[in-house]
Amino acid sequence: MIEEWVLDSLSDATNIPIDYLRQLIEKGTIRFMKYRNVLYFSFRKRVRGIEEGTTVLISRNEDPLVVIGYSHIARVALPSIALPSHFIDKIVVEEKMDGYNVRVVFYAGNLFAITRGGLVCPYTTQKIRLLYGDKIKEFYKEYDPYKYFLAGEVVGKENPYVRKEYPEAPRFGYFIFDVFRENKPAPLSLRSEIVEKYKLNSVRVLGVIDKDDLDSFWRFLEQLDKEGREGVVLKDPEYRVEPLKYTTNVADISDIAHGMLFFGDEGRDYLYTRVLRLGFRLYEKPLGDIEKLYRELGRAILEPIVEAIRRGKRGEAGYEEFTLSFTSYLDAQEFVEFMEQLGLELTVVDIVEDNSEIRLIVRKPKLETEKLLARVLKTGLFGYD
Amino acid sequence: MIEEWVLDSLSDATNIPIDYLRQLIEKGTIRFMKYRNVLYFSFRKRVRGIEEGTTVLISRNEDPLVVIGYSHIARVALPSIALPSHFIDKIVVEEKMDGYNVRVVFYAGNLFAITRGGLVCPYTTQKIRLLYGDKIKEFYKEYDPYKYFLAGEVVGKENPYVRKEYPEAPRFGYFIFDVFRENKPAPLSLRSEIVEKYKLNSVRVLGVIDKDDLDSFWRFLEQLDKEGREGVVLKDPEYRVEPLKYTTNVADISDIAHGMLFFGDEGRDYLYTRVLRLGFRLYEKPLGDIEKLYRELGRAILEPIVEAIRRGKRGEAGYEEFTLSFTSYLDAQEFVEFMEQLGLELTVVDIVEDNSEIRLIVRKPKLETEKLLARVLKTGLFGYD
Numbered sequence: 001m002i003e004e005w006v007l008d009s010l011s012d013a014t015n016i017p018i019d020y021l022r023q024l025i026e027k028g029t030i031r032f033m034k035y036r037n038v039l040y041f042s043f044r045k046r047v048r049g050i051e052e053g054t055t056v057l058i059s060r061n062e063d064p065l066v067v068i069g070y071s072h073i074a075r076v077a078l079p080s081i082a083l084p085s086h087f088i089d090k091i092v093v094e095e096k097m098d099g100y101n102v103r104v105v106f107y108a109g110n111l112f113a114i115t116r117g118g119l120v121c122p123y124t125t126q127k128i129r130l131l132y133g134d135k136i137k138e139f140y141k142e143y144d145p146y147k148y149f150l151a152g153e154v155v156g157k158e159n160p161y162v163r164k165e166y167p168e169a170p171r172f173g174y175f176i177f178d179v180f181r182e183n184k185p186a187p188l189s190l191r192s193e194i195v196e197k198y199k200l201n202s203v204r205v206l207g208v209i210d211k212d213d214l215d216s217f218w219r220f221l222e223q224l225d226k227e228g229r230e231g232v233v234l235k236d237p238e239y240r241v242e243p244l245k246y247t248t249n250v251a252d253i254s255d256i257a258h259g260m261l262f263f264g265d266e267g268r269d270y271l272y273t274r275v276l277r278l279g280f281r282l283y284e285k286p287l288g289d290i291e292k293l294y295r296e297l298g299r300a301i302l303e304p305i306v307e308a309i310r311r312g313k314r315g316e317a318g319y320e321e322f323t324l325s326f327t328s329y330l331d332a333q334e335f336v337e338f339m340e341q342l343g344l345e346l347t348v349v350d351i352v353e354d355n356s357e358i359r360l361i362v363r364k365p366k367l368e369t370e371k372l373l374a375r376v377l378k379t380g381l382f383g384y385d
Numbered sequence: 386m387i388e389e390w391v392l393d394s395l396s397d398a399t400n401i402p403i404d405y406l407r408q409l410i411e412k413g414t415i416r417f418m419k420y421r422n423v424l425y426f427s428f429r430k431r432v433r434g435i436e437e438g439t440t441v442l443i444s445r446n447e448d449p450l451v452v453i454g455y456s457h458i459a460r461v462a463l464p465s466i467a468l469p470s471h472f473i474d475k476i477v478v479e480e481k482m483d484g485y486n487v488r489v490v491f492y493a494g495n496l497f498a499i500t501r502g503g504l505v506c507p508y509t510t511q512k513i514r515l516l517y518g519d520k521i522k523e524f525y526k527e528y529d530p531y532k533y534f535l536a537g538e539v540v541g542k543e544n545p546y547v548r549k550e551y552p553e554a555p556r557f558g559y560f561i562f563d564v565f566r567e568n569k570p571a572p573l574s575l576r577s578e579i580v581e582k583y584k585l586n587s588v589r590v591l592g593v594i595d596k597d598d599l600d601s602f603w604r605f606l607e608q609l610d611k612e613g614r615e616g617v618v619l620k621d622p623e624y625r626v627e628p629l630k631y632t633t634n635v636a637d638i639s640d641i642a643h644g645m646l647f648f649g650d651e652g653r654d655y656l657y658t659r660v661l662r663l664g665f666r667l668y669e670k671p672l673g674d675i676e677k678l679y680r681e682l683g684r685a686i687l688e689p690i691v692e693a694i695r696r697g698k699r700g701e702a703g704y705e706e707f708t709l710s711f712t713s714y715l716d717a718q719e720f721v722e723f724m725e726q727l728g729l730e731l732t733v734v735d736i737v738e739d740n741s742e743i744r745l746i747v748r749k750p751k752l753e754t755e756k757l758l759a760r761v762l763k764t765g766l767f768g769y770d
Contacts, residue, residue: 076766076767077766077767078765081763081764279687280694282691283691294681295676301682302660302664305664309668380464380468382459
């Protein structure tokens with residue numbers, strides 16, 4: 001049961017009548033959660049103009065805080081068509097990093113890290129507090145936390161969502177890409193100012209180009225592709241139009257390689273969407289040698305399938321394994337409970353204490369891949385065709 | 386309305402009560418069709434032990450003829466596991482041809498060609514009558530048409546279903562793979578006897594191997610792959626167990642290349658299933674150079690996407706075009722009506738008369754590919770992610 005004052009707060013904050021809120025909570029459209037001293041609601045769908053992924057934080061001694069969901073960014077298929085027609089004049093070309101989207105807010109005396117889905121992630125929150133807490137709190141001293149918040153990408157190998165090593169953040173790093181003001185992304189000049197002033201990290205700005213300057217655009221893409229980076233987000237400097245995103249060949253191919261290792265689970269969708277991205281890109285511009293691209297794509301598809309079968313024979317095909325680090329057992333336990341609450345059955349297979357750090361070796365199940373491989377390894381037959 | 390005597394006939398032939406038959410026809414599980422002087426029912430799902438694809442032919446002056454559906458053949462993923470465990474001792478290794486499955490029956494004085502789905506195809510029927518009518522009728526003079534029928538693959542470039550050129554049948558050829566006796570596939574020796582006696586074509590028998598002789602199996606596969614052929618069907622010589630099928634790399638890759646040209650329609654499923662086949666095969670045996678396989682696969686995926694975009698710019702992405710030939714306008718019209726009846730909207734874009742042959746240039750719509758390309762070419766954006 002949710003107490004009356006909590007619903008009152010939510011209703012005040014969102015201008016949605018209490019009865020309707022009750023229905024939405026009942027249906028699961030709005031999720032009610034708790035993280036330590038703070039209660040919150042997260043919107044799993046757009047409701048009455050309130051974005052999907054919006055979070056409303058509530059505490060007895062504070063006004064509620066509405067943190068708007070981070071909008072979906074449309075993906076470019078053909079830059080030569082999209083760029084000139086979508087943008088107004090200038091385009092800020094920023095690096096798109098391959099991690100997960102996190103909004104960091106200040107509420108009831110502390111920082112909270114909110115995922116794209118609108119949930120306060122205990123793991124990310126602890127890491128952000130530990131690694132960037134002082135600097136971000138400084139920021140919130142001067143910028144009203146009811147008016148401003150930060151949005152950025154968490155990257156690195158140690159997180160429960162997207163694991164990719166970055167030289168500048170091998171384990172965990174937070175790179176700011178937007179400052180929100182009154183629940184709208186502010187002009188990028190404000191972000192530069194803030195990042196510089198509080199010594200925070202931001203995503204890399206590759207340059208500012210004219211919307212018709214496809215040559216410069218492709219030079220940036222080629223550079224990122226060579227460096228093995230994910231791609232770009234294209235923004236109007238003043239945020240007068242929505243941003244767009246675009247990836248490199250190397251990113252699409254590495255997604256495929258990852259997906260095919262778990263071909264029964266994410267493989268199917270990964271493969272199809274990524275090859276279309278590659279194909280449309282190739283139509284406009286081969287980023288390097290075409291024969292090499294063909295070979296790399298073929299390899300990214302087939303090598304992981306072979307590897308998955310080998311893992312299947314060893315009984316290891318049914319999960320992905322990774323490490324999460326915590327500073328206390330309490331933090332670790334809190335995170336595991338959070339994942340259980342979300343229905344993500346992570347299994348902790350080992351715990352290592354190391355320099356006062358607690359490292360959890362965690363497995364994420366890949367049940368469809370496991371089932372398919374078990375069947376094939378037993379009968380030698382595909383079951384489905 | 387179906388006349389009472391027709392339903393009586395169907396009920397007699399299948400041992401299914403009339404009331405239940407009516408329900409099944411109402412629901413569309415059994416389809417009622419007409420081809421010239423013959424009425425027929427086709428079973429779109431398995432009903433009371435009667436296979437999916439079964440056809441019951443009915444005519445006022447004849448007993449009804451039940452033609453059992455051709456069973457699905459399971460696909461091998463890992464031959465080293467499937468072959469020894471599935472078969473009893475010997476395996477007949479036959480070539481699998483890349484066309485469509487057709488049962489040829491004799492009823493009410495004439496031959497009828499029935500597709501896998503249990504429909505009498507007017508086009509195929511006319512071609513079979515024209516090209517093989519005399520020989521097959523000879524066969525049915527000596528082999529009771531109520532007891533025997535032929536099953537085989539139609540291949541070549543001129544048909545409405547699967548178009549692939551074979552040197553031995555560039556336009557249209559019928560290759561027998563089974564003789565059915567009392568609605569069960571007969572031992573393969575009978576097929577050899579009949580094919581030889583009536584000078585019909587059968588699929589190629591590559592050899593008979595021991596079920597543990599994987600070396601010979603792979604030699605056949607390598608040979609077929611080099612020749613650019615589709616694959617094999619593996620059969621117990623006496624049909625004591627069900628057959629299995631297995632394809633070559635070149636077949637899987639050519640399927641992908643075809644599918645990706647219409648990536649919005651068949652691309653997604655084609656791609657996923659074929660790369661799994663390739664991956665499981667690679668785990669057991671690279672059929673040739675692996676780097677070359679990677680490159681060929683990558684090329685088969687990306688080249689057709691680029692080609693599809695080019696076609697999209699020319700307004701040609703939304704259909705597949707092919708030729709069908711007829712000996713009379715009546716035959717042509719009959720076929721077009723048949724396709725319309727099935728909801729396959731083929732568009733005839735041109736008619737050419739040539740040596741007393743009527744050639745229809747036909748287009749099969751690929752609406753999803755067309756829609757997706759139109760959107761991307763207009764906005765430069767993917768609509769869905």
